[in-house]
Amino acid sequence: MPELPEVETTRRGIAPHCLGKTVSRLVVRQGQLRWPVPAALSTILPGQSLLAVERRGKYLLLQFAAGTAIWHLGMSGSLRLVEASSLPGKHDHIDLCFTSGLCLRFNDPRRFGALLWQPAAEPIEQHSLLAHLGPEPLSDTFDSAYLLARSRRVRVALKPWIMDAKVVVGVGNIYANESLFNAKLHPEQLAGSLTAKQAERWVAAIKTILQYAITRGGTTLRDFVGGDGKPGYFAQELNVYGRGGEPCTACAKPLVEIRLGQRSTVYCPRCQKLPKVNRKP
DNA sequence: AGTATCTCCTGCGTGC
DNA sequence: TGCACGCAGGAGATAC
Numbered sequence: 001m002p003e004l005p006e007v008e009t010t011r012r013g014i015a016p017h018c019l020g021k022t023v024s025r026l027v028v029r030q031g032q033l034r035w036p037v038p039a040a041l042s043t044i045l046p047g048q049s050l051l052a053v054e055r056r057g058k059y060l061l062l063q064f065a066a067g068t069a070i071w072h073l074g075m076s077g078s079l080r081l082v083e084a085s086s087l088p089g090k091h092d093h094i095d096l097c098f099t100s101g102l103c104l105r106f107n108d109p110r111r112f113g114a115l116l117w118q119p120a121a122e123p124i125e126q127h128s129l130l131a132h133l134g135p136e137p138l139s140d141t142f143d144s145a146y147l148l149a150r151s152r153r154v155r156v157a158l159k160p161w162i163m164d165a166k167v168v169v170g171v172g173n174i175y176a177n178e179s180l181f182n183a184k185l186h187p188e189q190l191a192g193s194l195t196a197k198q199a200e201r202w203v204a205a206i207k208t209i210l211q212y213a214i215t216r217g218g219t220t221l222r223d224f225v226g227g228d229g230k231p232g233y234f235a236q237e238l239n240v241y242g243r244g245g246e247p248c249t250a251c252a253k254p255l256v257e258i259r260l261g262q263r264s265t266v267y268c269p270r271c272q273k274l275p276k277v278n279r280k281p
Numbered sequence: 282a283g284t285a286t287c288t289c290c291t292g293c294g295t296g297c
Numbered sequence: 298t299g300c301a302c303g304c305a306g307g308a309g310a311t312a313c
Contacts (some may be wrong), residue, residue, distance in 0.1 A: 076291075173306065
C-alpha cells in the first residue's frame with residue numbers, strides 16, 4: 001500500500017529513466033479508475049518530453065510543456081518501467097511509452113488510483129486535488145508550532161486527525177499508528193488537548209519515521225526496471241501496525257487493536273496513555 | 282464549519 | 298474444491 005515513502009521511492013526510481021524522454025504514446029486499457037482517465041491525454045502526450053517528476057503528498061506530478069499529469073497510486077497501484085514490447089498482465093491498466101523503448105506501466109488491482117491532467121495554462125497547485133493540501137511532513141513548515149496551532153479546538157482523535165491531508169499530507173494508516181507509538185501518544189486522545197511537548201514529540205516522530213522509511217525504500221522494495229515489487233525491509237520494522245495482540249516491542253504488554261474512523265488502529269496500552277483530561281475542548 | 286460516515290475496487294484469508 | 302463473507306485502505310463525496 002503506497003504511502004508517502006513508497007511514492008517518493010517510486011519518484012526517485014523512475015525519474016532517472018524517464019526525465020527528458022519523449023512520449024511516443026499512451027495506452028489506456030482500463031480507464032475507469034477512481035476517475036476516468038481523460039481521453040484527450042492520448043492525443044496530448046505523444047511528442048511531449050518529460051520535464052520533471054515531482055511529488056505533492058502522495059500525488060506524483062509528471063510535468064510536460066503542455067501541462068502536468070497527476071498520478072495517484074491509490075492503495076494498490078504501482079508504476080514500473082518495462083520494455084514497450086513486454087506483454088501487459090492482469091491489472092496493467094496504463095502504459096506511458098517513451099521513444100526510448102521504455103514504458104511506464106501502471107498496475108492497480110483495486111483501481112483506487114487516478115491519472116488526471118492539468119493544462120499548463122492553469123497552475124498545478126491550483127488543481128482541486130492539490131489546492132487544499134496541508135504542508136509536506138518533511139518540510140520546515142511542518143513543525144510543532146504549526147501542529148499545535150492547527151489542533152486547537154479540534155474534537156477529533158489524534159489518529160484520524162493526522163490522517164487528514166488538510167492537516168498534513170502523506171501520513172496514512174501505517175505511519176499514523178507508528179508515529180503515535182514512537183511519540184507515546186494514545187490514538188484516541190483528542191487533538192484539541194495536544195500539549196506543546198506532545199506536539200514536539202509527534203512531529204519529530206513523524207519526520208523520523210517517514211525519512212527512515214524512504215531510506216529503506218518504503219514498505220515495498222521495487223526494482224523499477226523490469227523486476228517486480230517485493231516486501232521491503234521496512235515492513236519488518238513496524239512496531240504496532242498489523243501487530244494487534246502481539247507483545248509491545250518496548251514493554252512486551254500485548255498490543256490492543258481497535259477501530260478508529262473505520263481504520264484499524266493498534267497501540268500499546270502501557271506505553272501510550274490517555275491523558276487524564278481528554279474532554280472535548 | 283466541523284465531524285462522521287459512505288464509497289469506489291479486487292485479492293486474500295477464514296469458516297463452513 | 299468451492300463458495301460466501303469480511304476485511305484491507307486513500308481520500309473525495311456526502312450526510313449530519
